[in-house]
Amino acid sequence: MLSLKKYLTEGLLQFTILLSLIGVRVDVDTYLTSQLPPLREIILGPSSAYTQTQFHNLRNTLDGYGIHPKSIDLDNYFTARRLLSQVRALDRFQVPTTEVNAWLVHRDPEGSVSGSQPSSGLALESSSGLQDVTGPDNGVRESETEQGFSEDLEDLGAVAPPVSGDLTKEDIDLIDILWRQDIDLGAGREVFDYSHRQKEQDVDKELRDGGEQANTWAGEGAEALARDLLVDGETGESFPAQFPANVASITEAVPSESEPPALQNSLLSPLLTGTESPFDLEQQWQDLMSIMEMQAMEVNTSASEILYNAPPGDPLSTNYSLAPNTPINQNVSLHQASLGGCSQDFSLFSPEVENLPVANSSTLLPLVPSNSTSLNSTFSSTNLAGLFFPPQLNGTANDTAGPELPDPLGGLLDEAMLDEISLMDLAIEEGFNPVQASQLEEEFDSDSGLSLDSSHSPSSLSSSEGSSSSSSSSSSSSSASSSASSSFSEEGAVGYSSDSETVDLEEAEGAVGYQPEYSKFCRMSYQDPSQLSCLPYLEHVGHNHTYNMAPSALDSADLPPPSTLKKGSKEKQADFLDKQMSRDEHRARAMKIPFTNDKIINLPVEEFNELLSKYQLSEAQLSLIRDIRRRGKNKMAAQNCRKRKLDTILNLERDVEDLQRDKARLLREKVEFLRSLRQMKQKVQSLYQEVFGRLRDENGRPYSPSQYALQYAGDGSVLLIPRTMADQQARRQERKPKDRRK
DNA sequence: AGGATTTGTCATGGA
DNA sequence: CGTCCATGACAAATC
Numbered sequence A: 001m002l003s004l005k006k007y008l009t010e011g012l013l014q015f016t017i018l019l020s021l022i023g024v025r026v027d028v029d030t031y032l033t034s035q036l037p038p039l040r041e042i043i044l045g046p047s048s049a050y051t052q053t054q055f056h057n058l059r060n061t062l063d064g065y066g067i068h069p070k071s072i073d074l075d076n077y078f079t080a081r082r083l084l085s086q087v088r089a090l091d092r093f094q095v096p097t098t099e100v101n102a103w104l105v106h107r108d109p110e111g112s113v114s115g116s117q118p119s120s121g122l123a124l125e126s127s128s129g130l131q132d133v134t135g136p137d138n139g140v141r142e143s144e145t146e147q148g149f150s151e152d153l154e155d156l157g158a159v160a161p162p163v164s165g166d167l168t169k170e171d172i173d174l175i176d177i178l179w180r181q182d183i184d185l186g187a188g189r190e191v192f193d194y195s196h197r198q199k200e201q202d203v204d205k206e207l208r209d210g211g212e213q214a215n216t217w218a219g220e221g222a223e224a225l226a227r228d229l230l231v232d233g234e235t236g237e238s239f240p241a242q243f244p245a246n247v248a249s250i251t252e253a254v255p256s257e258s259e260p261p262a263l264q265n266s267l268l269s270p271l272l273t274g275t276e277s278p279f280d281l282e283q284q285w286q287d288l289m290s291i292m293e294m295q296a297m298e299v300n301t302s303a304s305e306i307l308y309n310a311p312p313g314d315p316l317s318t319n320y321s322l323a324p325n326t327p328i329n330q331n332v333s334l335h336q337a338s339l340g341g342c343s344q345d346f347s348l349f350s351p352e353v354e355n356l357p358v359a360n361s362s363t364l365l366p367l368v369p370s371n372s373t374s375l376n377s378t379f380s381s382t383n384l385a386g387l388f389f390p391p392q393l394n395g396t397a398n399d400t401a402g403p404e405l406p407d408p409l410g411g412l413l414d415e416a417m418l419d420e421i422s423l424m425d426l427a428i429e430e431g432f433n434p435v436q437a438s439q440l441e442e443e444f445d446s447d448s449g450l451s452l453d454s455s456h457s458p459s460s461l462s463s464s465e466g467s468s469s470s471s472s473s474s475s476s477s478s479s480a481s482s483s484a485s486s487s488f489s490e491e492g493a494v495g496y497s498s499d500s501e502t503v504d505l506e507e508a509e510g511a512v513g514y515q516p517e518y519s520k521f522c523r524m525s526y527q528d529p530s531q532l533s534c535l536p537y538l539e540h541v542g543h544n545h546t547y548n549m550a551p552s553a554l555d556s557a558d559l560p561p562p563s564t565l566k567k568g569s570k571e572k573q574a575d576f577l578d579k580q581m582s583r584d585e586h587r588a589r590a591m592k593i594p595f596t597n598d599k600i601i602n603l604p605v606e607e608f609n610e611l612l613s614k615y616q617l618s619e620a621q622l623s624l625i626r627d628i629r630r631r632g633k634n635k636m637a638a639q640n641c642r643k644r645k646l647d648t649i650l651n652l653e654r655d656v657e658d659l660q661r662d663k664a665r666l667l668r669e670k671v672e673f674l675r676s677l678r679q680m681k682q683k684v685q686s687l688y689q690e691v692f693g694r695l696r697d698e699n700g701r702p703y704s705p706s707q708y709a710l711q712y713a714g715d716g717s718v719l720l721i722p723r724t725m726a727d728q729q730a731r732r733q734e735r736k737p738k739d740r741r742k
Numbered sequence B: 001a002g003g004a005t006t007t008g009t010c011a012t013g014g015a
Numbered sequence C: 001c002g003t004c005c006a007t008g009a010c011a012a013a014t015c
Helices: A002-022 A028-033 A037-044 A055-063 A072-093 A095-106 A120-134 A139-159 A169-209 A213-218 A223-228 A247-252 A265-275 A281-294 A301-308 A315-321 A374-382 A408-416 A418-431 A434-445 A451-455 A463-482 A501-510 A516-521 A529-534 A553-558 A569-580 A583-590 A597-602 A605-614 A619-694 A723-741
Strands: A229-231 A238-240 A708-712 A718-722
Touching: A583 A597, A583 A619, A597 A605, A597 A619, A605 A619, A619 A708, A708 A723, A718 A723
Parallel strands: none
Antiparallel strands: A229 A238, A708 A718
16 A cells, blocks of 8 residues: 555656646646645645655665665755756757757747847848748849848858757757758749749740750850750650759869769758758758848859859858859759758768669659769658658659649648647647647746746745755754764753753743744754754744643652742743653653653664663653653654655645746747748748749740649759659658658 | 644554 | 654644
């Protein structure tokens, strides 16, 4: 039965922690404060809450070596520590959300930049990037955007934020997912802008010059593309069969770029390097922002030259310098914008271009001529690839390719972030209501972690009480353990006399006995006089809860009734001292016990027996002495026990508060995260539509959204594929996550 | 007077 | 087996 109690207490505590953190719906505070019988009774109830829990065991086995196992204060300390660590562990478990949230806050287009991060300019860039995205006149603003781009580079370099070194894998995964959205989108868009313009020119020339389009591209540094174009036999679409040869020439301009084909890598590289410490999220975001900026500007050689002239030591410059030069497929050059990333730093993709699956599948229209063999492995390592980017083009497909194309991004987002979103949605639908969210936001705007305490149980002690309790507990243990050797006043009340006999006797005169108001201040500090320090002037007050008990038969002989009316001060003093004495002390005096109750009680057994042997004591005396010892020890034990109970309750209270704080914080973070996610989704969708709308087939006609869809491949390329194929791939892709989840 | 709280005590069980 | 300790339960003292 006892073990069951212990189990219940401990288990329920943990269960409470879990409930409050897992189930948003479970409100521990409600259970505790609303007096719902079951939980409250179990946790705080008269029996189980007071039951000694496994704290001892935990402490002794984990980190309690060398410490007296029965020290109350240590109970408090270790319990608090253990529970706190649990909470923090849970918090750490939630870190992904936290980290991502912080990151996303910066990209808030409204410029709601968290104060803790120094990238104030970033939000502005973000907004401008958005404007560019939606702006109808991207091409017109060529020059200014160009300038802005270079400025951006400087800014980005200046704002490079500190690296958050302890990102967990979940962090990185989530970040990468979000990163991919924007990167891919921004990339695709930027390329499309360029492609679009190119297209318009080239189409005209094609009509005029026939097969001389390659020459047309020479000026743009893209002549090789035309060479490599393949014509899809089914659709008639032209697509690059392999990576453009001109990339090499472009990369030459990059100081530290050694591998020419690394251009394509830049799209994914920021993500892939998420696991690499030196690359921080802020940087990634800045990259993304800059890419978005780039999409509004004209990509031409002059711009590239400017960029390339950036100091070689500037990593940002080198990173971004690649983007303008991106070779562009005349049909669909989605990938170029995505190459704005840091190819130099993250040349993860092998230069050797594996033959695209596209080549095998004639129906596929690879928008990006590049594909990398190392991509799949790299991505699988980040756990992202599977989610977001199907390893191979024909091997996987997104949900995007719905028959009626309404949400082309659905696949990108819904599938890629299936896990996260579903979890969050679940949480939102089940346990999270907007009212709560807004409340949370309001509460946390005040930056007060304790804002939830308004609903706190009235029984909760004030912090001062708690602190006094804990401080008292620390000193009481020493008292309990060392009191054996300390002198004990025979006149003082057993258990809470001062450690000085003379002080007790002489100064107790001014004491007024039990004073409840003081006892409340010095709660739980009755055992050790030193604990009265919270009220120094009470130090000498014998905190004796003297009973006005009727003298027992033994006492009656010797003890004058307290009501004896002798006016002398001596009498008064004796009277008072009598009152101060405990029953056992009266008895001891009555029986003429030759030593103090303090010794009787606190002496070790050997010394105690030694002491007894020194005197010739009657059987009654011996019996009384043993009773006194037993009762005295039990009294202290009872005090310790009650103190422990109280500490346990206080700890539980504190734990509940902590959990409430954590829960509220997590909820707030979730809200912010979802908000950012929503914005991202919208942005991605608009970009997708814009990109798709700018696509033209070889005849200059736009693709029908009902027949084609853009697909994001695992290597960062974007493909234009027929809907039917997209459907198939989507179906195939649906099964994968389930398998993986097993 | 009576409820609530504090404290001491006893019985019991585990170490 | 004796001792010590923890704790539930009870009662007295006190507020």
